[in-house]
Structures are given as structure tokens and as C-alpha cells.
Amino acid sequence: MGRYATYRLSTRGESAYGKTKLELEEEIEILSSHGVGMIFKSVGVKWYNHKKDMLKISNEYTNILFILKGKDGEEWIDYFIGGKSQHCKGIITFEPFNENELI
Numbered sequence: 450m451g452r453y454a455t456y457r458l459s460t461r462g463e464s465a466y467g468k469t470k471l472e473l474e475e476e477i478e479i480l481s482s483h484g485v486g487m488i489f490k491s492v493g494v495k496w497y498n499h500k501k502d503m504l505k506i507s508n509e510y511t512n513i514l515f516i517l518k519g520k521d522g523e524e525w526i527d528y529f530i531g532g533k534s535q536h537c538k539g540i541i542t543f544e545p546f547n548e549n550e551l552i
Contacts, residue, residue, distance in 0.1 A: 454495070454496065456518070459516045461513070499527075500527065503527065504532055504533075505532075507529035507531060507533070511530070514528060515530070517529065523539060525538050
């Protein structure tokens with residue numbers, strides 16, 4: 450059982466093959482089958498293997514940094530480049546208590 454999530458995918462860098470983002474989008478069928486692709490945003494998707502899929506793609510396009518932001522009750526960012534990844538959890542911070550702001 451999985452949770453629905455919102456994904457936002459962006460890229461930095463150039464393809465080792467000199468492909469444009471549009472050409473790259475056409476080749477990434479794994480993502481487009483999940484409704485994500487280079488359209489940059491998909492809402493309410495169950496994408497069980499996003500890490501595995503993105504590692505495979507980043508291993509193929511080694512000169513591109515893929516940045517996948519997700520929100521599934523928590524917010525996080527996964528970075529992928531050259532078949533490696535880094536997972537960063539969102540951090541919630543609150544302002545300190547200020548008695549002068551009481552109403």
C-alpha cells in the first residue's frame with residue numbers, strides 16, 4: 450500500500466549526448482508512464498519505485514543532476530547524478546515564543 454504524492458522534477462546540466470530537455474523527456478518513458486516526466490509537476494501519483502527509476506536514468510545521463518522534490522505528508526528532495534543519490538528530509542522550524550505578540 451502506498452501513499453499518493455506530489456512530485457516536481459527538474460534538471461541541471463547538459464546531457465552527455467547533447468540532447469535538449471525535450472529530447473530527454475521523450476526518452477524517459479519510465480517517468481512519463483507515472484505522469485511525472487519533464488513536465489515538472491505531478492499531483493496525486495503513486496510512484497513506488499521512484500528512487501530505483503531515477504537511479505537508472507541518472508546512470509544513463511551522467512552529466513545531468515536530477516532534482517526530485519516530493520510531498521507525501523512530509524516534504525523531501527532527492528538528488529540524482531551518475532547513478533548515485535542523496536535524500537534530504539524537509540525541516541520544519543518555528544519562530545521562538547514572543548510574549549509581545551500575544552493578542
